[in-house]
Amino acid sequence: MGFRHEVRLSGTGGQGLLLIGKVLAEAAAVYDGKNATQSQSYGPEARGGASKSEVIISDEEIDYPKATEIDFLLCLTQESCDKYASDVKPEGTLLVDSTYVSSVPEGNYRVFQFPITQKAKDELGSATVANVVALGMISALTSVVSSESIESAILARVPKGTEDLNLKAYRLGRTLVEEAG
Amino acid sequence: MKADPKGVLTGAHYIDGNYAIAEGALAAGCRFFGGYPITPSTEIAERFVQRAPHVGGLFIQMEDEMGSMNAVLGASWGGVKSMTCTSGPGFSLMMENFGLGLMLETPCVLVNVQRGGPSTGLPTLPGQGDMMQARWGSHGDYEVIALAPDSPQEGFDLTIHAFNLSERYRMPVLMMTDECVGHMTEKVVIPSAEGIEVEPRRFTKKPPSEFLPYEVDESLVPYAPIPGEGYRFHVSGLTHDEQGYPVINAEAQDKLVRRLVDKVKKNAADICKYEEKDIDGADVVVLSYGITSRVVQPAVEMAKKKGIKIGQIRLIVVWPFPEERIRELAGSVKGIVVPEINLGQMVLEVERCAAGRCATILVAHAGGGVHDPETIFQAIKEAAK
Numbered sequence: 001m002g003f004r005h006e007v008r009l010s011g012t013g014g015q016g017l018l019l020i021g022k023v024l025a026e027a028a029a030v031y032d033g034k035n036a037t038q039s040q041s042y043g044p045e046a047r048g049g050a051s052k053s054e055v056i057i058s059d060e061e062i063d064y065p066k067a068t069e070i071d072f073l074l075c076l077t078q079e080s081c082d083k084y085a086s087d088v089k090p091e092g093t094l095l096v097d098s099t100y101v102s103s104v105p106e107g108n109y110r111v112f113q114f115p116i117t118q119k120a121k122d123e124l125g126s127a128t129v130a131n132v133v134a135l136g137m138i139s140a141l142t143s144v145v146s147s148e149s150i151e152s153a154i155l156a157r158v159p160k161g162t163e164d165l166n167l168k169a170y171r172l173g174r175t176l177v178e179e180a181g
Numbered sequence: 182m183k184a185d186p187k188g189v190l191t192g193a194h195y196i197d198g199n200y201a202i203a204e205g206a207l208a209a210g211c212r213f214f215g216g217y218p219i220t221p222s223t224e225i226a227e228r229f230v231q232r233a234p235h236v237g238g239l240f241i242q243m244e245d246e247m248g249s250m251n252a253v254l255g256a257s258w259g260g261v262k263s264m265t266c267t268s269g270p271g272f273s274l275m276m277e278n279f280g281l282g283l284m285l286e287t288p289c290v291l292v293n294v295q296r297g298g299p300s301t302g303l304p305t306l307p308g309q310g311d312m313m314q315a316r317w318g319s320h321g322d323y324e325v326i327a328l329a330p331d332s333p334q335e336g337f338d339l340t341i342h343a344f345n346l347s348e349r350y351r352m353p354v355l356m357m358t359d360e361c362v363g364h365m366t367e368k369v370v371i372p373s374a375e376g377i378e379v380e381p382r383r384f385t386k387k388p389p390s391e392f393l394p395y396e397v398d399e400s401l402v403p404y405a406p407i408p409g410e411g412y413r414f415h416v417s418g419l420t421h422d423e424q425g426y427p428v429i430n431a432e433a434q435d436k437l438v439r440r441l442v443d444k445v446k447k448n449a450a451d452i453c454k455y456e457e458k459d460i461d462g463a464d465v466v467v468l469s470y471g472i473t474s475r476v477v478q479p480a481v482e483m484a485k486k487k488g489i490k491i492g493q494i495r496l497i498v499v500w501p502f503p504e505e506r507i508r509e510l511a512g513s514v515k516g517i518v519v520p521e522i523n524l525g526q527m528v529l530e531v532e533r534c535a536a537g538r539c540a541t542i543l544v545a546h547a548g549g550g551v552h553d554p555e556t557i558f559q560a561i562k563e564a565a566k
Contacts, residue, residue, distance in 0.1 A: 022366055026195040029368045038366040041550075044220070044304045063478035065365055066551060 002060035005144045006067040009054070009134075010084050011076030011097075014047035016131030021053030023135060023153045024145060028057045031149030037062045050080065057144055072142055073109075074134055075101055076116070085109075095137055097130065112141065114176055120169060129169035132158075136173020147174070184208050184341075184377035188236045191373045198362040199266075201333040201369045202292055203228035205340025206264050208371065209379050211290070212238040213263040215252030217245055217271060220304045221360040222294035225266040246271040250278035250291070257289045258416065260382065260408040262344060266292035268360075269302055272311055273318070280319030282353040283441065285416045286395075286403055288382070290343045292356040294363040295471075295522075297548030307360035308548035309471055309522035313529075315355050316500050322438050324445035326452055327355035327500040329471040333367045339497070341377060346452060348380040350444055351402050357499060359522065361472035361551060389413065394425045395437075401444040445501055454498040455506065463492030465564045466510055467518045468531060470496040472551060477520055480557035489565045499527065507534035516540035516564030520557045522548050540564055 007024065009017040018040050025038035037056045043049030054067040069089040075081035076097045085105040088094055092109045097116040104111055114137065120130040132154065139147050151167065158166045188207035196204070203225045206214075214233070216226040230240045239256075243249040249265045256263040267275055272293045279291060297303030298310050311318075315327045326346050330336040340356060347354040385392050385404035394414040395403045406412030419427035420434045445452065460466065465484070469477050474495040484491045494510070496503070507530070510517065516539050519528040528543040535541050544560045546552050 022195070025366060030193065030195050036367070039361065040364055042305055062367075063475045064554065065361065065472070065475055 002058055004060070004062075005057040005072075006070050007055040007057070007072045007074075007138070008052055008067045008070050008084060008087070009074045010050075010052040010080035011074075012047075012080075013042055013045050013049045013051040015051065015076050016128070017051050017053040017076070018042070019157065020131045020135040021055050023150065023157050024138070025055045025057070026157065027149035027153035028055070028145045031152050032146055034059060035062050037065045039065050050083075052080070052084075072138060074138060076130070076134070078102065081105070093141055095134065095141065097134070112137070112177075114180075116173075119172065119176060123172055124165065124169055126165065129165060132166050132169035133173040133176075136170040136175075137177050138173075139170070140174040140177035182379060182381055184374040184379045185210055186374035189374040189377060190371050192371060194369045194371065195366060196333060196369050197224060197364055197366045198330065198333040198336040198358060199224035199294065199364070200228045201336035202266070202340045202356065202358070202363075203232070204369070204371060205337040206290065206344065207232055207236055207238070208337070208374075208377055209262065209341040209344035211262040211264050211344060212236065213253070213256035213261045214238070214240045215243050215249040215256065215263065215265050216240060217243050217249045217265075217267070219246075219268045219271045221296055221363050222266040222268045222271075222292065224363070225292055225294070246274035247278055250275040250282070253289045253291075254278065254282050254285065254287045257287045258285075258408070262288070262348075264290040264292065266294065268294045269296050269298055269304070270300065272314065276314070276318040279353055280321060280323070281418050283319070283323045283325075284418050286351040286441075287353060288344075288347040288351055289353050290340065290347055290356060291353055292340075292358065295357065295359040303549050305360070306549040307472065307522060307551065309359055309473065310526070310548055312357065312499065312521070312523065312526040315357050322442060324442050325355060325500045326350065326352065326445065326498065327357045329357045329496060329499050330362055331471055331474045331495070332362065333365060333369045335497075336362060337369050337371065341379065345378070345380040348382055349402070350448065350452075351383065351405070352445075355500070357471070359471050385412070393423045395421060396423045397440065401440050401447065449501045449504075452498055452501055453503045453506075455503055456495045456497060458493040460492040460494070460510070462490055464490040464515045465518060465561050466492045466494055466514050466516075467520070467557070467561065468494045468496070468507075468527070469520055470499050470527065473520050473522060476551045476554060477557050479554035480561060483554070483558040484561045484565075487562070489561060491561060496527070502527075502530045502534075504534050507531055508536075511535035511538040514539050516542055518542045518544060518557065518560045518564050520544035520546070520552050520560070522546045522551065
């Protein structure tokens with residue numbers, strides 16, 4: 001059996017989950033030379049409604065494209081946390097935005113709670129980069145994709161003129177995890 | 182001939198299936214897109230719009246899907262490789278003029294990124310429920326060519342192939358993909374232009390004075406007039422003769438419609454394309470297409486662990502259906518398992534060809550997601566009994 005790492009990024013439409021999923025997957029596939037498949041599921045609303053983005057990273061060819069035994073779950077809303085926490089595999093990792101998630105279902109997984117959106121507002125003056133702060137945390141909490149590759153992928157994907165803000169957001173995410181030890 | 186380097190974005194890209202289809206079209210030489218946006222197909226138009234100004238292409242957003250399909254037919258008669266994309270209700274609206282394209286023998290490509298139906302159904306979620314509509318959705322007798330990619334890479338590769346088939350047989354060709362493949366992002370490697378073979382329009386070699394727009398030789402495929410070179414032609418959705426003029430009687434109908442059907446049927450061996458795995462000695466064969474061919478892999482692994490002799494056939498070209506091959510297989514296996522994201526469509530073809538000589542087991546899914554591999558595994562176990 002080869003290595004297969006499953007990530008699910010969940011929350012609501014407009015939080016930028018599809019973007020960070022693509023950044024993470026592109027970093028793995030293009031810059032780290034692994035195989036990576038990113039897929040997504042969202043509702044018809046422009047904003048709001050459940051949204052999720054999934055990334056499968058493997059050193060083998062990826063057939064089944066969806067996450068079923070999740071290594072890493074990000075939840076930016078209470079609803080997504082309630083719905084998906086049970087899909088995390090034993091010893092997996094659950095990262096929640098405590099700005100919106102107040103109760104985390106108990107389970108056999110590591111839980112990290114940070115006020116991600118609040119921190120993005122306070123430190124960077126923008127809640128819209130909360131997704132990239134979360135990506136920085138994912139990077140610091142797992143070592144599946146190299147941090148240099150993620151930074152390269154951020155620069156390749158984010159809108160022109162927002163590169164600095166997004167890099168700051170990413171590094172803030174890493175720092176918050178590192179400071180928490 | 183080789184692809185025009187202008188449209189070929191050589192290199193490794195990390196793009197979704199929809200972008201890959203747009204890139205395949207540009208690499209194939211498509212320079213006109215008549216579009217009307219609809220989820221989950223819109224990214225194909227979006228990518229074409231971004232790239233068209235750099236390659237001398239043109240995009241027009243039409244008033245609706247009927248207008249889109251007609252604009253595509255018109256552009257193709259103007260000598261330009263043309264396409265459109267749609268989904269769900271848009272595919273229904275395009276059916277009338279898709280039939281017109283078949284009748285006029287107009288090369289072009291129509292992409293359907295399937296979502297859940299009927300009606301507006303599930304705009305953002307996957308389905309494979311339009312497979313029979315692809316075959317029979319327009320009125321009258323005809324044959325179609327339809328392809329089903331299972332990855333963004335194949336979205337790129339098969340779109341080029343779809344354009345080539347549309348030029349070879351002078352007809353609209355369908356790309357029957359789905360929301361999963363359309364919105365799935367993976368690495369797509371685009372070769373250099375010298376590595377891409379594209380088929381040019383089959384222009385007539387006759388002078389304008391001798392040219393008849395629907396005269397055919399043994400290929401059964403007419404030759405196109407060269408636009409702007411003094412060739413006169415008349416095209417009509419009415420039953421027509423070699424000149425393209427309406428002839429409303431049973432003889433003309435018999436001659437034309439049989440030829441439209443025969444040009445695909447008699448070339449089925451050239452058009453059909455499928456991939457087989459572990460077929461020799463298999464007791465059970467799983468037949469799949471599109472995203473479902475990837476979803477069956479965990480089920481196949483489970484079956485192998487149980488000691489079931491399991492083979493696979495993946496349809497790459499879904500229409501025309503590989504009748505001969507399925508007839509052969511039906512004589513040598515216990516059962517054929519057909520998972521699809523609909524309540525039973527391509528399985529009807531499998532049943533028809535198997536004609537009771539082996540079991541055919543549908544694993545249905547109404548749409549909105551992909552199968553749980555466990556349900557496919559249960560069907561494989563049932564078939565192996």
